[in-house]
Amino acid sequence: xxxxxxxxxxxxxxxxxxxxxxxxxxxxxxxxxxxxxxxxxxxxxxxxxxxxxxxxxxxxxxxxxxxxxxxxxxxxxxxxxxxxxxxxxxxxxxxxxxxxxxxxxxxxxxxxxxxxxxxxxxxxxxxxxxxxxxxxxxxxxxxxxxxxxxxxxxxxxxxxxxxxxxxxxxxxxxxxxxxxxxxxxxxxxxxxxxxxxxxxxxxxxxxxxxxxxxxxxxxxxxxxxxxxxxxxxxxxxxxxxxxxxxxxxxxxxxxxxxxxxxxxxxxxxxxxxxxxxxxxxxxxxxxxxxxxxxxxxxxxxxxx
Amino acid sequence: xxxxxxxxxxxxxxxxxxxxxxxxxxxxxxxxxxxxxxxxxxxxxxxxxxxxxxxxxxxxxxxxxxxxxxxxxxxxxxxxxxxxxxxxxxxxxxxxxxxxxxxxxxxxxxxxxxxxxxxxxxxxxxxxxxxxxxxxxxxxxxxxxxxxxxxxxxxxxxxxxxxxxxxxxxxxxxxxxxxxxxxxxxxxxxxxxxxxxxxxxxxxxxxxxxxxxxxxxxxxxxxxxxxxxxxxxxxxxxxxxxxxxxxxxxxxxxxxx
Numbered sequence: 001x002x003x004x005x006x007x008x009x010x011x012x013x014x015x016x017x018x019x020x021x022x023x024x025x026x027x028x029x030x031x032x033x034x035x036x037x038x039x040x041x042x043x044x045x046x047x048x049x050x051x052x053x054x055x056x057x058x059x060x061x062x063x064x065x066x067x068x069x070x071x072x073x074x075x076x077x078x079x080x081x082x083x084x085x086x087x088x089x090x091x092x093x094x095x096x097x098x099x100x101x102x103x104x105x106x107x108x109x110x111x112x113x114x115x116x117x118x119x120x121x122x123x124x125x126x127x128x129x130x131x132x133x134x135x136x137x138x139x140x141x142x143x144x145x146x147x148x149x150x151x152x153x154x155x156x157x158x159x160x161x162x163x164x165x166x167x168x169x170x171x172x173x174x175x176x177x178x179x180x181x182x183x184x185x186x187x188x189x190x191x192x193x194x195x196x197x198x199x200x201x202x203x204x205x206x207x208x209x210x211x212x213x214x215x216x217x218x219x220x221x222x223x224x225x226x227x228x229x230x231x232x233x234x235x236x237x238x239x240x241x242x243x244x245x246x247x248x249x250x251x252x253x254x255x256x257x258x259x260x261x262x263x264x265x266x267x268x269x270x271x272x273x274x275x276x277x278x279x280x281x282x283x284x285x286x287x288x289x290x291x292x293x294x295x296x297x298x299x300x301x302x303x304x
Numbered sequence: 305x306x307x308x309x310x311x312x313x314x315x316x317x318x319x320x321x322x323x324x325x326x327x328x329x330x331x332x333x334x335x336x337x338x339x340x341x342x343x344x345x346x347x348x349x350x351x352x353x354x355x356x357x358x359x360x361x362x363x364x365x366x367x368x369x370x371x372x373x374x375x376x377x378x379x380x381x382x383x384x385x386x387x388x389x390x391x392x393x394x395x396x397x398x399x400x401x402x403x404x405x406x407x408x409x410x411x412x413x414x415x416x417x418x419x420x421x422x423x424x425x426x427x428x429x430x431x432x433x434x435x436x437x438x439x440x441x442x443x444x445x446x447x448x449x450x451x452x453x454x455x456x457x458x459x460x461x462x463x464x465x466x467x468x469x470x471x472x473x474x475x476x477x478x479x480x481x482x483x484x485x486x487x488x489x490x491x492x493x494x495x496x497x498x499x500x501x502x503x504x505x506x507x508x509x510x511x512x513x514x515x516x517x518x519x520x521x522x523x524x525x526x527x528x529x530x531x532x533x534x535x536x537x538x539x540x541x542x543x544x545x546x547x548x549x550x551x552x553x554x555x556x557x558x559x560x561x
Contacts, residue, residue, distance in 0.1 A: 024520035024526075033526035051557055058385075059519070075556060076556040081556075083558070205308060
């Protein structure tokens with residue numbers, strides 16, 4: 001019997017696939033739909049202290065090998081979002097509350113609220129590439145990241161994962177700061193800062209001009225980051241970036257990811273992507289003579 | 305897969321007070337009830353159902369905000385960005401069909417009605433007042449029976465399109481009701497369809513961002529208006545408990561109808 005169960009510290013997932021933050025996870029109905037579709041966990045849209053409308057459209061561009069988005073962290077604010085969590089808690093899989101803030105105090109405030117609402121873990125958005133004063137702007141500083149993680153760890157009991165940006169030469173330093181501050185894991189990677197220009201209108205298409213690239217185009221970057229992080233860290237890594245198929249999932253696991261997040265693939269594969277990846281993983285493990293996911297985590301490091 | 309494309313406006317038709325149709329050519333196959341994401345550079349990008357699905361294709365715009373005002377100010381020769389078509393439209397099959405269009409909603413229904421046999425289609429066109437009525441002539445071309453309601457009685461029946469639809473359903477057995485209009489109208493019409501046990505397909509509207517099913521901003525009980533919709537069947541509508549109750553703003557906060 002093949003087990004797809006995986007563990008992130010004391011958080012147990014029935015399978016390694018999670019719905020990534022910002023993808024269909026703004027409302028309880030969508031969270032429940034993802035859970036019913038076989039996701040092992042669901043990460044909420046990133047939530048802040050107050051409501052944000054986000055940027056005007058266009059907020060998304062579809063490209064051949066991926067997508068560029070600049071949603072602008074739209075969210076109803078932590079108070080209003082309580083309703084969505086409350087309506088989602090019975091969905092049968094852990095809900096991970098994603099939060100964004102401008103400093104450690106605000107992060108701690110949001111984290112405590114999420115914990116009160118009943119989420120199973122927190123994901124800190126330290127990596128959104130297109131929101132002024134948030135995300136990547138603070139997530140590229142090992143010092144600030146360390147302060148934020150350490151403050152939150154003092155205030156909440158649930159596991160805390162930090163979502164990292166690839167838009168830095170200090171990926172490892174930032175990740176180490178998370179680990180040293182007591183963080184329970186890192187999520188890598190968020191989108192890659194990008195732009196697309198309309199040659200007809202002679203201007204960037206996104207209203208915010210810059211956005212974050214996701215989808216198959218960034219998978220090799222994600223794999224490289226996870227591989228590097230695996231060598232540097234003891235805490236678990238949640239791999240994300242361009243996963244569409246079970247083969248992509250296996251690649252991330254072999255690079256060193258203990259769990260996976262799936263986002264943009266929902267466009268092409270629908271929510272069926274979770275079951276299809278899990279079925280593929282089971283078949284692959286069986287064929288290769290493994291009995292559990294953790295047996296292939298990081299195996300790509302053993303041969304060199 | 306549908307990337308951004310620029311189209312040139314070939315014709316602008318004034319349909320009624322503050323309502324214009326923009327016609328342009330786009331070599332992509334579009335189905336009745338599908339929509340395009342329309343980009344007005346520097347202003348906004350909004351979903352618009354197609355009011356004409358053959359070339360020159362068309363969208364019919366009512367001025368309600370900044371983006372629609374900008375669209376209505378465009379002239380032949382001006383350009384627009386488009387992506388799409390997106391969404392699941394009407395699935396039309398023959399049988400007696402009642403089309404109920406509230407306000408600008410009629411524009412979305414016409415391509416579906418035009419795909420049906422003329423003698424099978426009846427129309428209820430509702431508007432606040434006579435000067436806001438659109439596409440009456442076009443409806444008459446694809447239907448033998450077109451009735452009109454206005455809230456103020458300036459044209460046709462004084463009252464709502466739903467009241468008029470109730471009368472029609474009393475007198476005739478329909479196989480399907482197709483509708484598009486304000487959601488408070490649609491929920492009443494939905495209850496009517498249940499009462500008369502008639503199948504229905506309604507085109508719904510929600511605040512939309514990505515248009516391709518990943519951001520979740522247009523979700524109703526987890527069903528994405530941009531993918532599973534915008535047209536929903538009776539069984540689907542039955543399962544959407546948010547239908548007729550609340551929509552969401554750009555932040556995702558609930559707003560009661």
